[in-house]
Amino acid sequence: MRIARTLVPAVLAVALTACGGGGGSSTSSADTTPSEPTESSTEEAVPTRGDADLVIWTDALKIDAVKTVADTFAEQNGISVEVQAVSSDLQTNFVTANTAGNGPDVVVGAHDWIGNLVANGAIEPLQLTPDQLSGYSEKAVQATTYEGQLYGVPYGIEALALYRNTEVVPEEPANLTEAIDAGKQAVQAGEVESALNLPVGENGDAYHMQPVLTSMGGYLFAYDEASGYDASDLGVGEPGSVEAARKVAQLAKERVLRTSISGDNSIALFTEGKAAFLISGPWALGDIKASGIDYAIQPIPGFAGEEPAEPFMGAQAFMVASGAENAAFAQEFVTVGVNNEEAMQALYEGATLPPAMTSVQDGLQDEDIALFAEAANQAAPMPALPEMAAVWEPLGKAYAAIVGGANPEKTMRDAGRTIESAIQGG
Structure with missing residues (x-):
């Protein structure tokens, strides 16, 4: 490339x-x-x-x-x-x-x-x-x-995967929409406090949010089988990323995504039985097994009717x-x-x-x-x-801002312009 x-x-x-x-x-x-x-x-x-x-x-x-x-x-x-x-x-x-x-x-x-x-x-x-x-x-x-x-x-x-608390959600969901709906029902029933622990934090979390971005048609850099990633084709600010921003805003309004859930507490809250689902990696396995919670794991599915989710x-x-x-x-x-x-x-x-x-x-x-x-x-x-150095902070902060109530379309497009400027050395 x-x-x-x-x-x-x-x-x-x-x-x-x-x-x-x-x-x-x-x-x-x-x-x-x-x-x-x-x-x-x-x-x-x-x-x-x-x-x-x-x-x-x-x-x-x-x-x-x-x-x-x-x-x-x-x-x-x-x-x-x-x-x-x-x-x-x-x-x-x-x-x-x-x-x-x-x-x-x-x-x-x-x-x-x-x-x-x-x-x-x-x-x-x-x-x-x-x-x-x-x-x-x-x-x-x-x-x-x-x-x-x-x-x-x-x-x-x-890669990230989807952990499920099988005590509150016995059946494996077919897609992420179904998982979130089951989690929300468990919250309403008083069985858990969180439908889905997807880390956001005060500064956002572009790494953990990647499955949402990709399922909604977004991408960071365009990929070609023959040449690999193309640093000249940035997807942040493009239509797919804007759709992802709208989905993030929707999930925030539904209290599925919260800045109070971060990489520091998402696993612990799941092991304490306070969340129906958790998005995390194999590094969480030790704590989850030690907790004794009943769990299952599956690759992260996409949203119903949307693209497959592709975590990093x-x-x-x-x-x-x-x-x-x-x-x-x-x-x-x-x-x-x-x-x-x-x-x-x-x-x-x-x-x-x-x-x-x-x-x-x-x-x-x-x-x-x-x-x-x-x-x-x-x-x-x-x-x-190397251009990824310019991506993490602006995109993470954009996600956190959207979860906090900022306009999703404007925030994502602004993040794209910030990243583009940094890549070009401006």
């Missing part, structure tokens, strides 16, 4: 980090803006490279899983490998260290970093054929491909640093040592992310993880464009 507009300056783009689950999720932030940093970069967060033949950076949540695969590769190839955890701002610290020549050979991170990393010249493309990638989910390969080149081997995927899909991937001290080992590790079923199974067992490799998906014994893999396979890869 060729970007027709001026990129967000690379110096500013470096400040972005993908969640990773970060914020409680494993791939993309469970909070409002998965690609925005949650902590400041600190010197203490950056490990010393050391003298190992192959150095890999990841986050603390995944280090044990990555180490299992790395140790196997080291033994098979007679080399030394060190896996290091970067405690905060992994993406920013990686770009800085790579530029300074003291970074790792391989970095493990979210796919939506890729556009920024490419803009900063921080990662190298991978030479894998379509046949070699055929064992992965199609969406995972799309996510890690940027401007027609593969930059990461994906191993974990995730995030992928965790292994990427080769452009400044790798041992580039040959790095390429071999990512394209061979990671790129096999045994390694992918080990990564799944260690990190418990829905797997990107379809054969590992087929063997899943955990029904909840299998449902999240299905949800991710139906979702749309989050754009890896």
